[in-house]
Amino acid sequence: MAQNAMNWVTLLAANDRRGKTSGARRTGPDELIWKLALPESVRSSPVLSDGVVYVTCRDGHLYALDSRTGKERWKFRAGAAIDSTPSISGHLVLFGSDDGSLYAVDRTAGRLYWRAEAGGAIWTSPVIHDDSVYFGSTDGAFRAADRSTGKIRWSRQMEGRICSTAYASGQLVYFGCSDGRIYALEGSSGKDAWIHQAGDAVIASPAVADGVLLAGSEDYFFYALDAATGRVRWKFETDLGIYSSAAVTGGRVFFGGKNGYLYAIALADGKEIWKSKPLRTLTAPPVAGDSIVCIQTFYGATQAYDTSTGEELWRANLGGSLQSTPIVTDDAVYIATYPGVLYALR
């Protein structure tokens, strides 16, 4: 396996949060490289950088593993279970914990670099933009911290839990909230740029593509909003709530519904291109390459489809996922399952 074929440094691969992978695996993995059973379940997604896989576990540890062998390089213990997907920024790996802390850990040695406090469990993945770290918390507050010190720069209290990982771009930072709103705040001050009121909670993490913010809601709608103004460009209705964040590639938007369908809709106008056969409940985000889109289902399998036609290409029946996304590279596929097993497959 080629080393460092690509890096996958945060939730949905990169800070554009489009869930877009360069991997184009038309055939499924058929060889186990290694697997590791962690002590408790894994709710988050693994990330990959410079030959190291980082994964958080509900046993309260962040694990750094050699991507070729699965051998543990180090582990770092937080104060409680971890549900947050780590993000890598320079020499730091950052993540939140159920103990209400955001941790920044030196990724070479696994030592604590700084720690910032929130008032509730942090399930979101921290997003790093310029010299700030943005993160929401289940206490309903959205915070910006200094990347170097962890000092809180500003905090905004909302009326619902924040389980939506933010997207930061230019001057604005976007996220959803269980108060039913999608917020666009000024990154420097935390002041409102615009707010969109949906019909119910927004748990999904927004993606932004071609100036359009994309996110589903518990109100059964998937929204496309003008990223600058919040104006609704289009919305697409399903028949149950949407927790799954979106992946975007080639003018297509992919997301899973709680109704069990993986949808492919047109970025331009929100028209349905195809939808999968029902996969029971889907809550995890998909990842997409130029020709395939992959999603982990809650009830057991990782499935891949042709992005154009929706034809099922392959499936790996390894265990379900609530929020975890596979890392799909040209060389390997890394899958973390809710029961707590991490697989590296070729």
Next chain:
Amino acid sequence: MNRRTFVFSATLGALNLGLGRLSFGQGRSRLESLEIDVHAPDLPLSPLGMPGLFPGKVVEVFHEESIVDRRVSRAAIHTMLEDGMKALTGESISRNAWARFVVPADVVAIKVNPSGVPGTVSSIPLVREVIQALNSVGVPNKNIIVYDRNSNQLEVNGYHALVPPGVRVVGLDQRWSVEGETRGGYDPNVFCEMDCFGERETRSYLASVVATDATKIINLPCLKEHNASGVTGCLKNLAYGSFNNVARTHVDPKTYTDPVIAVMCTAAPLRSKAVLHIMDGIRAVYHSGPFAWNPDFVWEAKTLLIGTDPVAVDRIELEIVERKRREVGVPSLWDHNPEYLGTSADMQRSARKSPYYREPGHIRTAAELGLGKWELNQIDHRKLRVV
């Protein structure tokens, strides 16, 4: 700790409770005898504990607009809950109705039913309304716990993300933290012990949330058929969602859900702390419960059942499910004709098939154990139609 032994005897057709014996009527299970030891604190029965302040009283609230354009309406749920609580208690103000059950210092555990496809679980609008009602009498969010045995089912249905900040959502199968202290899921000192089918682990432990943390429990079961126990209502939601290692009581086609569900509900912490039952029948399930993968078996009943007597509420639920099954022409839940046995896959295709001989008699057994009223002529069934 106190230990009580319950002996269920098929040959005698009787349930021996300590030195006493309670006779059963028709429809009794044909299983082998079962001995159940209950190890639980020897607590005096709270007047709020089951059957609670209003034995035999069930308020059935219907609202045509509780589902609008396929979505559960929180506004309708709000009205249904207010009117139902006032009808149950006789209070003219909703807040006063809730104050009959909880005080500001209580730690309130809300037992939801997350075992089902989205839409057939305790609905989020109902959970939010109950939390708001608890807030109205002074219970802060930090003293409210939403719990169930299965973390994954709680999470996939979104409870962790959709309840207000401060409310704790606890899956009993995982560790959780409170004010920096890590807690385990089950209390090693409170358990029911029985050998149903020769299983290796014969104990079922009670949730520490119930045994230790909570002072009151608000039960939010769903109006659903269950392929082993007949219905999964107040009693099953409490018992099988608060004790662990319970799937062992049913090995197809036989089930000991009767009497195990009923006996578990007599354990002192559970019985004393469960003060109110609000059954979510906005969407109801008449077959292939509890998960209801086939939407053909789900109907929009648009109903809440409210009471303090879990037996009476479950009895009304049973009548509703039986009525629905008659309407669609499928066998009664009591029917033990072997031709209706099938696999789980069969069950999902046909409303005539089930992997088990269903045993809804656990509701009557609970009545015999003093948990509430079973006979319809002893149930004060009030029907409200909200417009």
